[in-house]
Amino acid sequence: MLEISNISKLYKHNDQWSEVIKDVTLPIADREFIAIVGPSGCGKTTLLKILAGLLEPSSGKILLDGKEITAPGKDLGLVFQGFTLFPWLNVWENIAFGLNIRNLKQEEVVKTVNHYLTVTGLKDFAEYFPKDLSGGMQQRVAIARTLANNPKILLMDEPFGALDSQTRSQMQEFLTRLWEAEHKTVVFVTHDVNEAVFLADKVYVFSPQPTEIKKVFNVPFPRPRTHALKRTKEFFDFSNQVAHEFEQ
Amino acid sequence: MKLERKISRNKYILFGSAGLLVFLSVWSLLTYTGLVPAFFLPPPSKVLSAIADLLIKGNLLGDIFASSSRIFFGFLLSLVVALPIGIALGISRKFEAFIEPIIAFIRYIPPSAFIPLAIIWFGIGELEKVTILFMGIAPYLTLLIADVVINSRRDLVEAALTLGADHQSVILKVILPNCFPGIWDSLRIMMGAAWTFVIIAEIVGASAGLGHLMIESQRFLRTDNIFGGIVVIGFLGLTTDYFFKVTYKSLFKWTEKSNA
Ligand SMILES: Nc1ncnc2c1ncn2[C@@H]1O[C@H](COP(=O)(O)OP(=O)(O)OP(=O)(O)O)[C@@H](O)[C@H]1O
Ligand SMILES: [Mg+2]
Numbered sequence: 246m247l248e249i250s251n252i253s254k255l256y257k258h259n260d261q262w263s264e265v266i267k268d269v270t271l272p273i274a275d276r277e278f279i280a281i282v283g284p285s286g287c288g289k290t291t292l293l294k295i296l297a298g299l300l301e302p303s304s305g306k307i308l309l310d311g312k313e314i315t316a317p318g319k320d321l322g323l324v325f326q327g328f329t330l331f332p333w334l335n336v337w338e339n340i341a342f343g344l345n346i347r348n349l350k351q352e353e354v355v356k357t358v359n360h361y362l363t364v365t366g367l368k369d370f371a372e373y374f375p376k377d378l379s380g381g382m383q384q385r386v387a388i389a390r391t392l393a394n395n396p397k398i399l400l401m402d403e404p405f406g407a408l409d410s411q412t413r414s415q416m417q418e419f420l421t422r423l424w425e426a427e428h429k430t431v432v433f434v435t436h437d438v439n440e441a442v443f444l445a446d447k448v449y450v451f452s453p454q455p456t457e458i459k460k461v462f463n464v465p466f467p468r469p470r471t472h473a474l475k476r477t478k479e480f481f482d483f484s485n486q487v488a489h490e491f492e493q
Numbered sequence: 494m495k496l497e498r499k500i501s502r503n504k505y506i507l508f509g510s511a512g513l514l515v516f517l518s519v520w521s522l523l524t525y526t527g528l529v530p531a532f533f534l535p536p537p538s539k540v541l542s543a544i545a546d547l548l549i550k551g552n553l554l555g556d557i558f559a560s561s562s563r564i565f566f567g568f569l570l571s572l573v574v575a576l577p578i579g580i581a582l583g584i585s586r587k588f589e590a591f592i593e594p595i596i597a598f599i600r601y602i603p604p605s606a607f608i609p610l611a612i613i614w615f616g617i618g619e620l621e622k623v624t625i626l627f628m629g630i631a632p633y634l635t636l637l638i639a640d641v642v643i644n645s646r647r648d649l650v651e652a653a654l655t656l657g658a659d660h661q662s663v664i665l666k667v668i669l670p671n672c673f674p675g676i677w678d679s680l681r682i683m684m685g686a687a688w689t690f691v692i693i694a695e696i697v698g699a700s701a702g703l704g705h706l707m708i709e710s711q712r713f714l715r716t717d718n719i720f721g722g723i724v725v726i727g728f729l730g731l732t733t734d735y736f737f738k739v740t741y742k743s744l745f746k747w748t749e750k751s752n753a
Contacts, residue, residue, distance in 0.1 A: 294651075297655050298654075298655075299651050299654065299655070316654075317651070317654035317655050318654075318655075318657055319655075319656060319657025321655060322655055322656070323651075323652075323655040325648065325651070325652060327648060329648045329649055329651070329652040331649060331652075331653075331667065331670070331671075332671075332747050332748070333670045333671065333673075333745075333747045334747075342653070342656055342666075343656035343657050343658075346656065346657055346658050346662050346666070347657060374746070374747040375747075376747060376748075376749055390656070391655075391656070394656050394657065
């Protein structure tokens with residue numbers, strides 16, 4: 246259980262304090278897939294960094310299974326919005342980074358890395374340095390790197406934002422399949438309403454700054470979900486409802 | 494950032510030789526025409542024959558070896574000290590507050606100011622030369638390395654932390670590899686300075702070395718030998734610089750700069 250309780254965050258900019266996040270409370274059950282949609286600049290990245298233990302909230306608490314999170318660690322894996330691959334490591338070594346840090350057995354590392362290379366379609370690029378990959382490929386490596394590390398909670402900050410629509414669909418389907426198989430707790434940030442509805446059990450719509458939760462939608466569609474769902478009328482209507490709230 | 498596209502290797506060599514040719518022509522024009530007396534500025538041929546003479550009859554190789562080995566040891570000692578202090582400066586605010594004023598102070602003292610002291614402490618042997626080199630290189634190198642570390646990418650550190658890295662792994666597996674190319678560049682810059690310091694050190698109380706060669710030549714009014722020495726130093730500097738450039742490319746293939 247991941248509990249976000251009464252989180253606020255103020256940033257200081259030119260000696261002026263501004264409130265980016267205002268009193269957000271959000272319980273996330275184990276194995277729940279939640280999506281957060283909100284306008285650009287509303288504080289989604291800020292909230293995820295607080296969840297990951299990278300930023301300190303101005304007030305409020307994050308509890309993971311009853312314990313307060315005060316520092317980052319492997320339990321809370323974060324796929325960053327920007328490119329954060331280690332440029333001096335090749336694709337293979339990037340994915341193995343977290344595993345090697347924990348001194349896992351080499352056979353296990355090899356097995357895990359190869360598995361995620363395959364599922365993300367990067368098998369042929371294992372030896373490439375990040376600078377020689379396209380933006381979308383880099384993002385896939387970043388996702389593989391976090392997944393391979395097997396975090397308890399998967400935090401994703403607009404992970405598919407840099408991908409073309411085809412790869413994006415593939416990655417979405419890949420993620421639902423993965424979730425249906427492994428049932429991880431996922432907090433998925435996006436500004437694409439369709440993506441949020443397709444992937445999540447619950448969609449939280451955030452308001453512009455200072456961010457508050459505007460509305461929560463429980464997504465009614467059963468799993469397993471495939472892309473055929475996106476073409477149904479029910480999906481269309483539901484997404485519109487969410488989008489309406491989002492755009493208001 | 495270069496504003497033009499890559500130029501071919503041949504073109505590069507062409508432009509390089511053109512620059513050199515212009516330089517040589519001006520030099521020849523000034524000297525062979527007698528515009529400047531040979532005593533002040535010897536012509537290129539005279540400088541070349543001076544170098545040849547020094548090689549055969551003199552002790553040029555010995556001098557080169559003496560200066561190079563002083564640089565090597567002075568540099569090595571500086572690196573051993575500057576690397577850990579520079580990294581610590583770059584990652585710890587407390588350490589920075591503690592040590593920064595001292596280094597900033599030492600940095601503004603010209604290394605030549607240490608020569609009298611170094612001679613009193615260590616005599617005029619190798620230890621004195623290496624000390625002067627160390628005093629000249631280490632403070633600068635420390636601050637250069639600290640700067641590289643301070644400017645290393647924060648997002649990569651954050652990524653490592655969320656992958657479960659502790660502080661030690663962040664330093665060893667993220668900050669260090671990320672900073673190596675910058676540190677290599679700092680070494681390259683300081684190598685240039687090292688040549689300055691070694692000549693200064695050898696001008697005062699040395700029995701071998703290129704600085705010693707120059708001050709001896711001055712004593713005997715051998716301008717051609719002085720210029721010979723300058724040319725040799727220039728070439729040695731060029732060689733070390735080239736060494737750093739080539740090793741950069743092969744060591745840091747992952748950087749954008751490596752295929753520039
Ligand atoms: N270190 C900081 N110092 C001051 N202000 C900051 C800092 N980081 C973020 N902000 C401000 O906080 C607000 C929210 O930023 P954040 O990156 O969380 O937005 P976001 O919702 O992720 O936006 P996007 O969808 O564009 O990624 C922005 O107005 C930004 O200017
Ligand atoms: Mg963001």
